[in-house]
Amino acid sequence: xxxxxxxxxxxxxxxKQPVAxxxxxISGHNTLYWYRQNLGQGPELLxxxxxxxxxxxxxxxxxxxxxxxLKGVDSTLKIQPAELGDSAVYLCASSxxxxxxxxxxxxxxxxxxxxxx
Amino acid sequence: ExxxxxxxxxxxxxxxxxxxxxxxxSTTSDRLYWYRQDPGKSLESLFVLLSNGxxxxxxxxxxxxxxxxxxxxxxxxxxxxxxxATYFCAVDNNNxxxxxxxxxxxxxx
Numbered sequence: 001x002x003x004x005x006x007x008x009x010x011x012x013x014x015x016k017q018p019v020a021x022x023x024x025x026i027s028g029h030n031t032l033y034w035y036r037q038n039l040g041q042g043p044e045l046l047x048x049x050x051x052x053x054x055x056x057x058x059x060x061x062x063x064x065x066x067x068x069x070l071k072g073v074d075s076t077l078k079i080q081p082a083e084l085g086d087s088a089v090y091l092c093a094s095s096x097x098x099x100x101x102x103x104x105x106x107x108x109x110x111x112x113x114x115x116x117x
Numbered sequence: 118e119x120x121x122x123x124x125x126x127x128x129x130x131x132x133x134x135x136x137x138x139x140x141x142x143s144t145t146s147d148r149l150y151w152y153r154q155d156p157g158k159s160l161e162s163l164f165v166l167l168s169n170g171x172x173x174x175x176x177x178x179x180x181x182x183x184x185x186x187x188x189x190x191x192x193x194x195x196x197x198x199x200x201x202a203t204y205f206c207a208v209d210n211n212n213x214x215x216x217x218x219x220x221x222x223x224x225x226x
Contacts (some may be wrong), residue, residue: 004159033214042121042205042216043160056213091159103148103167104212108159 002026004109006092012115018080021112025073025094032069033106034077035091043091049075079114087116119144119210123217131225133195138220140189140206148209149189151180153202154219160205164191196224 005024013019025032030051035043046065048056051072060067064083069075079086093106120143130136140149148167152160164173166182166189173180177200179192189206203219 040218042207042218044216045214048212103165104209105150105162105165106214107162108152110159 004092004094004107006090006109006112008112009110010113010115012117013082014117015084016081018078019082019114020076020078021090021092021114023075023077023092023109025075025092026096026107029094029096029107030072031095031097031104032075033093033095034067034075035093037089037091037111039088046077046090082114082116084116087114089113119146119208119213119215121206121208121215121217123206123220125220126218127221127223129223129225130193130196132197135195136193138191138193138204138206138222140191140217142187142189142206142208142215144210145184145187146208146210147184149182150207150209150214151189151191152205152207152216154205155202163204193222196222198224198226200224 007022032049034046037043047060047067049069052069067077089111091111092109095104095106122141124139151163153163154160164180169184171182177194182189201224203221205216205219207214207216
């Protein structure tokens, strides 16, 4: 079974430029998460989707960040314009409540390492 | 607000030795996860702990959960070099997942 796919794996841009990240979750997973992981820290949730609906975007800096999940499958996270402090690894994860397990195990993609110069 | 604290943040140990990583959290939860992350790689799920007193073991790693103390431990037995990685605990509070800062483990020969 294919895991969570993210692209690009690495991105280097200059400040004030736009950037976009793409995520393809595990087939059948209705919940999709975007996290930001700063160097030496744990992941921090930016936004969570249930199907195509953003149900938790309280930590998303909405002045410059946007996300969409069209048709409830793939998702795109955009930053415009990027700032120096946005340099981090952006992780996508997916999960599904379907099945016998009483918990919501998240499966993570490889991440996109963003460097803003 | 749910807070998750891990200690130590850095751990250097000799092969063959035992050690414990601690994870404290601030609010009631009965779902705790341990993940492993290798440099430049993503997070790999190790354990899911769902109830007070839960204990899970896989190879040289054993995780436990005390919901009353709001504490989980990850115990390493007879460490080997392959265990070198960063270990994260994460607490799920009504689908709001909060991660600790991670423990960077280095196992030296």
